Amino acid sequence: MSTLPRNVQTHSVDDYIQAATRDNTRRTYQGAVEHFEVDWGGMLPTTSEALCRYLAHYANTLAYNTLKTRLAALSQWHQSQGFVDPTKVIQVKKVLKGIRALHPAPVKxxxxxxxxxxxxxxxxxNAECRSDSRGVSLRAARDRALIWVGFWRGFRSDELTRLLLQGIEESPNHGLSLYLSQSKGDRQYAGKRHRLPALNTLCPCAALDAWREMLGDHEGPVFRKIDRWGVIAEHALNPRSISRILRQRFxxxxxxxxxxFSSHSLRRGFAYWAAEQRWSLSDLMTHVGWKDTRTAMAYLETLHPTFQQPT
Known part of the structure; x- marks a missing residue:
């Protein structure tokens, strides 16, 4: 019988099941279950009839995509607990389809x-970085790095909060290389390195280097909470806080x-800039991480109606 070395950390089955679900998805699903039980007063396990009433109750106040996500969460709950999944019943699907038909809403x-x-x-x-207040200057340096990196790499909020100091390396091409252990498009959790360009103006590498120097650490999350006295937390910012930080800064x-504006403004802003610079669709898809050409084209045509896919 083989044995593991003493210094090898072991994990339980529950640890691996937990790791298989992304943090954002887990939080969203937990919130959906709580909404069904606490806000609406439903009981779990539930029935397809109760789900139809739940959907009808919130049809006027919640977006179609929100209700669809809530159903996915309730489906996952029933399956994980070993119960029959009531969301698969045809009546539930018809009610959801009817809500989409009767309550169309433009995508924000x-x-x-x-x-x-x-x-x-x-x-x-620049002005805030020169402030005598440690908290003000630290937050300015952090926010510059956060915005510059998020813009030039087209990162999502969860990707920004997942960046680690130990994953930053000097690039042979006079920039930086950032390692992301996982992202939305990385379904296999393979991880990927992303090159951060060194620019003459609005340089993300210079902004990130300045923030790292002020941070002083060599390991741990890159982007962290800073309190009013300038004390830097050890844990990463919550992805949901990025939009609030950006709005306050803007x-x-x-x-x-x-x-x-929201955290997605960084990604959309870069895509618009790249379209203005006549990037090819394939280059932009590779840089941003889009997998589907139709999705990318729909996205770009919304941002830049004159964008044409190169032939």
């Missing part, structure tokens, strides 16, 4: 961050309609 899109806005942010952040910089 985050405002893309334009290059002129980055320049406006740069002036604002508002302080005097950018109009700051509340229309």
């Amino acid at each position: 899109k985050a405002t893309p961050l334009a290059m002129s806005m980055l320049e406006q942010l740069d002036s604002h952040l 508002e302080k910089a005097g950018i109009n309609n700051a509340q229309t």
